[in-house]
Structures are given as structure tokens and as C-alpha cells.
Amino acid sequence: MDNRFFAGAITCLLAAHAGATEMTVISYGGVSKAVQTEVFYQPFAAAHQVKLIAGEYNGEMGRIKVMVDTHSVNWDVVQVEGDDLVRGCEEGLFEPLDQARLGKQEDFVPGTFSECGAGLLVWSMALAYNADALLEAPKGWQDFWDVEKFPGKRALRRGPKFTLEAALMADGVPREEIYNVLSTPEGVDRAFRKLDEIKPYIQWWEAGAQPMQFLASNDVIMTTAFNGRIFDAQNSGVHVMPIWNGSIYAIDYWAVPRGSKHKQLAQDFIAFTLRPENQQKHTTQLGYGSVNLHTAARLDPALAAQLNTAPANMAQSMAVSSEFWVDHGEELQERFNAWVARKS
Numbered sequence: 001m002d003n004r005f006f007a008g009a010i011t012c013l014l015a016a017h018a019g020a021t022e023m024t025v026i027s028y029g030g031v032s033k034a035v036q037t038e039v040f041y042q043p044f045a046a047a048h049q050v051k052l053i054a055g056e057y058n059g060e061m062g063r064i065k066v067m068v069d070t071h072s073v074n075w076d077v078v079q080v081e082g083d084d085l086v087r088g089c090e091e092g093l094f095e096p097l098d099q100a101r102l103g104k105q106e107d108f109v110p111g112t113f114s115e116c117g118a119g120l121l122v123w124s125m126a127l128a129y130n131a132d133a134l135l136e137a138p139k140g141w142q143d144f145w146d147v148e149k150f151p152g153k154r155a156l157r158r159g160p161k162f163t164l165e166a167a168l169m170a171d172g173v174p175r176e177e178i179y180n181v182l183s184t185p186e187g188v189d190r191a192f193r194k195l196d197e198i199k200p201y202i203q204w205w206e207a208g209a210q211p212m213q214f215l216a217s218n219d220v221i222m223t224t225a226f227n228g229r230i231f232d233a234q235n236s237g238v239h240v241m242p243i244w245n246g247s248i249y250a251i252d253y254w255a256v257p258r259g260s261k262h263k264q265l266a267q268d269f270i271a272f273t274l275r276p277e278n279q280q281k282h283t284t285q286l287g288y289g290s291v292n293l294h295t296a297a298r299l300d301p302a303l304a305a306q307l308n309t310a311p312a313n314m315a316q317s318m319a320v321s322s323e324f325w326v327d328h329g330e331e332l333q334e335r336f337n338a339w340v341a342r343k344s
Helices: 003-018 030-048 061-069 082-090 163-170 175-182 185-201 210-216 227-235 263-274 276-286 301-306 322-341
Strands: 022-027 051-056 077-080 117-130 154-157 202-205 222-226 240-255
Touching (some): 022 030, 022 263, 061 082, 077 082, 077 263, 117 227, 117 276, 154 163, 154 210, 163 175, 163 185, 163 240, 163 322, 175 185, 185 202, 185 322, 210 222, 222 227, 227 240
Parallel strands (some): 022 051, 022 077, 154 202
Antiparallel strands (some): 077 240, 117 222, 117 240
């Protein structure tokens, strides 16, 4: 083959790559980002001949607000939690999405789509314990609070969200009544009184990796934990078990910052990630539930039964209320901080 042709072809390929559309997708980093790169980013970039830049953040909504307010948006798709999506949508930080481009609503878990968000995965905060350390499995939050039957330290995430819900369930409030009760001053007082009962036994965690570390080192006998972390620990051979009774599930969403220069391409990317074959790859590697109802049929039955979205597990769980935490999160965080700081 003529070397001049070869050189010319390489030059054209480099020029095409240099001139390719660049789209930036921001997620939470870590193992999730590595899996997303493999199952979402690289295949989408190849199929659409775009350069996809994968970034990460810690959920700082302030960064998005500054970009939008200063008309300097350089993120095209960002992963957000439910309450951040609600707040950001209300404040005009995210673009409205064309849900018809993303899929049929009946094919997805309820709550997957909103005006400016599309669900990516379903995650749960669940009670977990080390089955090698406990002879008897706890059955739910009432056992978590029972320091006589289960003596020892237990770990909770340092924050009011999920913690106050668990406290009320431990105090006998039915799952469907949690937010009605927590919306009243009396209900908030009731939750903190319940927390008072186990305050001396609590070891707080903040980073998602800590609960499994606490269990492995026998620092605590049980803990709250993200179900994906439990899944990862189990796959690593650690004998930890989740308790789905009273678990609290939430959806992480994709959103498009207002002012993105690639809104249409961003929606194509979101639709790509929601396809059942791509959700199947994502779920298989991370252990978080899929938002697409057709994913389960593609999974190994043993894996499907292990997920938080398995029907038997979902039947014992409750959905977190993003709207509640948008309305009450700031005041409850202040009260929680004061409660944690108090010595008695």
C-alpha cells in the first residue's frame, strides 16, 4: 500500500477525532465511575463518534449553580440524588427533558422520570450485619435498637436523612406513615427520643466504604449501609447480610445543567444508559437495582433475587421522600447537628 495514502488516512482520523463533539458527563467517581465508563461512556462515544469526558464530583450543587448563573456551563450530564434534583429543578438549574425520547414510562420503576430528571439506578439504605459475628440475625430496626438482645456498637450514617426514618420505624411507626409523623414537631421529638436510647452505642459513618470496614473489624455488630457496598463485600467473600425489612430506597438521576451546549446529545446519552441491555451490565457489576423493568429478565436469577429491587425485597422497603427532605432537610440537619454535639 502507498505510504502516502497511509499517512493521509491517519491524518484524517486524527483530524476527525480532534474535531469531534465533546460531551462531559459527571458522576460520583470511584467504582461506579469505572463501571459507567465501561458500560456507558465508551460504547456511547464509539456509537455516536463523540469524545466523552468523564468527570466526578461530591454532589456539590453550588458548582452547578455557579456555572448556570455565570453562563459558563461545561457539564452536559450530571448524576444527582433525588432531593438535589427536586431543588435544582425548582431553582431552574436543570433543563426540562423530553421524556418521550428517553423511553415509555410504563417500562420503568415509578418515579424514574420527572420534569428535568431521568433515573439511572435504584439504591437502598439497609441494615447490614456480619453473619460470622452474630449467631442470630436481626429482623429489623427494633432489633437494631435492642441493645440487650444484641449488645455492642452499631453504626449509623451521620445525618438525619434515613436515621430519623429508622428511629420511627424502630418505635413502631408503620412505613407508610413515617413522613406524616415526621412532618409534625411531635414526630420529630419522638424520633430524637428514640435516638437517645442508643446514642451511647452509635458509631457514626460518613464515607460509603466505612460500614463494611466497621463490620469486618468487629467495631460494630450491625450498621446501615448502601446496598451496593453490601453486594461488593459479599462478592469479595465477606459474610455480610442485608436486612430488607425497613430498608429505604431512592433513585439517583441523570440531569442536564441548564445551558448545556449539547442538550439533544445529552438526552441521547441518557436514553442509551436506560436501555435494558445496558442497565443489565450496570446492575450486574454494581449491584444497584435497575430502573428499567425489563432488566430483571436479563439477569441471572440468583443475582436478581439478591438485588434491592427484587419484588420480595421491595415489598419490605419504603421510598425516601425527596420532597420532604427538600422542605425540611435544613432545619432537621441543624437539629441533628446540635443533638450529636450534645454530651448527654
